[in-house]
Amino acid sequence: MKFTDYTYSRPNYDDIKVKMADLTEKLAVAASTEAARQIVQDITAISSAVDTQMNLWSIRHSIDMRDEFYNQETVFWNEHNPLFDELWTNYYRVIVDSPYRPDLADLLPETFFMLAENRLQTFSSDAIPLFQKENELVDQYNNLMATAQLDFRGQTYNLSQMGPFNQSIDRATRKEAAETMTSFFEKHETDFDRIYDQLVKTRHEIATTLGFKDYVEYGYKMMNRFDYNRDMVKVYREEILKHVVPAVQKLRQRQAKRIQVPDLKYYDLILEYLDGNATPKGSPEELVAQAKKMYQELSPETGQFFDFMVEHDLLDLLAKEGKDTGGYCTYIADYQSPFIFANFNGTSADIDVLTHEAGHAFQVFRSRWIPSPEVIWPTYESCEIHSMSMEFITWPWMESFFKDQVNKYKFSHLASALFFLPYGVLVDHFQHEIYEHPEMTPTERKNTWRRLSELYLPDRDDSESDFLSRGGFWFRQGHIFASPFYYIDYTLAQVCALQFWKRTQVDQDPTAWEDYLRICDLGGTKTFLQIVEAARLQSPFKEGALESTITAAMSYLDSIDDTEL
Structure with missing residues (x-):
């Protein structure tokens, strides 16, 4: 079928x-x-x-x-x-x-009962009208984003289709494209503020109705964080500030020199090379054919999986009018079918999202033996280990997608993993402060974003945009609206994925694939730190784990001469 x-x-x-x-x-x-x-x-x-x-x-x-x-x-x-x-x-x-x-x-494995016990604490029939209201508000946000129509140089685009213009080697084009996108959010500022204000107040009421102090406390239960708490996350954020932010600043200085600008502005951040970022070569159909070949060569298990995805048309990859933004993987239980959704726009992100979502899909494909639907997937931070690690495990095949630009892609891909960590922690920290103070006004929320952004992203210069300078960038981060507290998960998984990068690409560890396969097979039958242990990785919360991981990545990046890219 x-x-x-x-x-x-x-x-x-x-x-x-x-x-x-x-x-x-x-x-x-x-x-x-x-x-x-x-x-x-x-x-x-x-x-x-x-x-x-x-x-x-x-x-x-x-x-x-x-x-x-x-x-x-x-x-x-x-x-x-x-x-x-x-x-x-x-x-x-x-x-x-x-x-x-x-x-x-x-x-029903033990994690099923752990999830069930959390559900009993985070659900009440009394809160059903509030859950319904939350769903309606999230759909309003999604519709606002999906129906965006941006006029740019005589053509109309959606938000996803603007991606290539943001990477233009012409600085004026980059700036105009960034301003065009920003103007959409500024034009609808009242709508975004209204939706989020109602979401925050609704979620706070959900938490207090269920007996929690605030939505942060509720959120940790809702996200099934069995192995760690908000205090551990706070220490982890401080480690990011200590070890990652300085590394990112060095990389940004290299980037400014490569693209020959005196100072990086917000519209320069996406362009990494003066002659243009690496882009995939071939039509979407050709890229899928290359991905099929790649997964057949990677292992018998991945070959079987991707053949299944292609044969059943379980990939919808092209950006088009009326389509929702972003990318995701989900699972259709009665058909035992993963499904991958993306918005290809001709940038390297097309390959990132393909391998990322394929990591999710491969895990759930391997976990179909689990009879309980609640634990076919693990908790979110564990899910992201599979996806982010798959991005790095497939590095040996990137030449088939990027041809002579493969080294540019690899450098950018690894650097972007480091760029992401402070941003991901910023999103999490922002949400902590917002839900700890649900009485904040929309202006106070933007001020909070601006203050935290200066802490985690000191290299970001929004001075040429009034809207961004006022702290409005977060409007475009859908997780903040639709999936509260689902973001620190990406950073925790990124630290784990970087360890898989080192094992597979630097150390050439022959046991790395069997460890990756093992945790895919586990599905959600183990907790996050149990999965990390099963993969023979270091916990992101372990002292020294973050420092050693960042040191390895920076050593690789420092060994590359920018003039050769």
């Missing part, structure tokens, strides 16, 4: 509610392990069926946000997702106290 043949049918909530109530009641009084096992399997089948339909709606809605049918389905899902969550929560309440819990370990 092709993806277009996967059937979407809106679930009948009333019927499912009756079935779930009956099964949950029977589970509570089950007289044997066998009876409990059958009920758990029946509930799992219902959960997978609902999740399948939700993902089919979500994918098709994001592919074309002008499609009226899926726009109407969005209304249904915004309203009913919290109602379905209520049904699963009732099930969790029974299963965590079941006397048969130890006998169900093959169906």
